[in-house]
Amino acid sequence: MNRFKAIVANFKFLESTLASRLIATQSLVLTYNQVTHFSLYTPSPFLNQPHDFHFPNIHRKLYYCSSKPNPIVELILTSNWSKGLKHKLEKCYPSLTHETVVYVLKRLEASPEKTCCFFDWVSTKKWFRASSSLYSLILRVLATKETIKQFWITLWTMKRKGFYFDEETYFPILADFKRKKMDNDCSSLIHFYSRSNWENSMRSVVTNVVDIISESNWGDGVRRELAKVKIQLSDNFVINVLRELRNSPLKAYKFFYWVGRQSGYEQNIVTYNAVARVLARTDSIEKFWSVIKEMKSVGHELDIDTYIKILRML
Structure with a gap:
């Protein structure tokens, strides 16, 4: 089974049983207690095969949102x-x-x-x-x-x-x-x-940024052109650029990290979820998992709306 089939098989199985209180699958296990606790683990036999997804070794957790199970x-x-x-x-x-x-x-x-x-x-x-x-x-x-x-x-x-x-x-x-x-x-x-x-005045700036990124391979030239654009960085702006770059997920990934290095701006749970939606496809799946790992390391999680949309995409 190739990487795409493995991902689809596991996500589709999870989707079909999402309504239950305990969901177990070969590579993904989602549990949620009441309404405020749900977890996604990855104890998959797929990880021992050639198409290992390179999950973090610390408990190999992909997704975990924890709080007291208040209904x-x-x-x-x-x-x-x-x-x-x-x-x-x-x-x-x-x-x-x-x-x-x-x-x-x-x-x-x-x-x-x-x-x-x-x-x-x-x-x-x-x-x-x-x-x-x-x-x-x-x-x-x-x-x-x-x-x-x-x-x-x-x-x-x-x-x-x-x-927007x-x-x-x-x-x-x-x-x-x-x-x-x-x-x-x-x-x-x-x-x-x-x-x-x-x-929407922001649209013209978004369009300009997307055009710069789309027309060339990412590199110093693109970064120089972006530096010339008068960009007021905000979550809304970043989300819109990522959405417009959804058909070029690797370029969206590069933009995401370029933005995160700009003075005065810090990526947050909203923008992490936005880039995860863009990267959840076969040609950028390794970047997707790396973002998930990074989200976990800085204390952020996939929200349930993003999670469901990713399931539907696959």
Whole structure:
């Protein structure tokens, strides 16, 4: 079995049993306790074969997110949103890591109003780092007739804070509006998306950077050209460049590490997850695993939304 088949076989098996409390597979084991604890180990016989993925030897863990097994999802679902509930959630900190927040939001998808309340609450916390991908997750949940008002409030908030409304979010929501015969919202969304793309000043810089990287092999020449561009580095900017370079994952990898060496900017859990999504393919799988290893070494983890998307890609 070649490397691609090995990866697909293991990820597909994991995906098919994701709903269980304990998932075991030859190379990947995902367990999660309640809603805030889930782990991915790699005790695979594949590692002893010629196509070894070069995992770290320390317990050979790929993925581990740990906190006390507080049933946060159950708490939210079984309670009315109130000051009392928010007080209980406050006590969950620091268990409410970025990964846990994403996981809770995914579990709350069937309850749009509570998803919105939880996201609004967590967004006010200084320790919480919002991102385009998180806003996209919330928008997909709120794209219903019952929560359409909150959908538009969230979309405009997203724009005001400088986060990008990408096509991967836009087209599925537009299709959903059409299916539900929400004609006015369809027209408004088309107008919003078109105008946002036209107004987004960052897009021209992103396009310029992507063109520089795409047109040449990575080297001193590319770095010199990038140094000439007036770039205001932010998570949103980095994520957008990585997304545009998704068909050139090795160049995305080079850009990611170039950015990390720039003065005043430090990679974080949001950008690590973004580059992991780009690298999760056969022609860059070794870089993917090296990023996962590095994430672990600096205390970051794959969030559940990224994990599920990687499963679907494979």
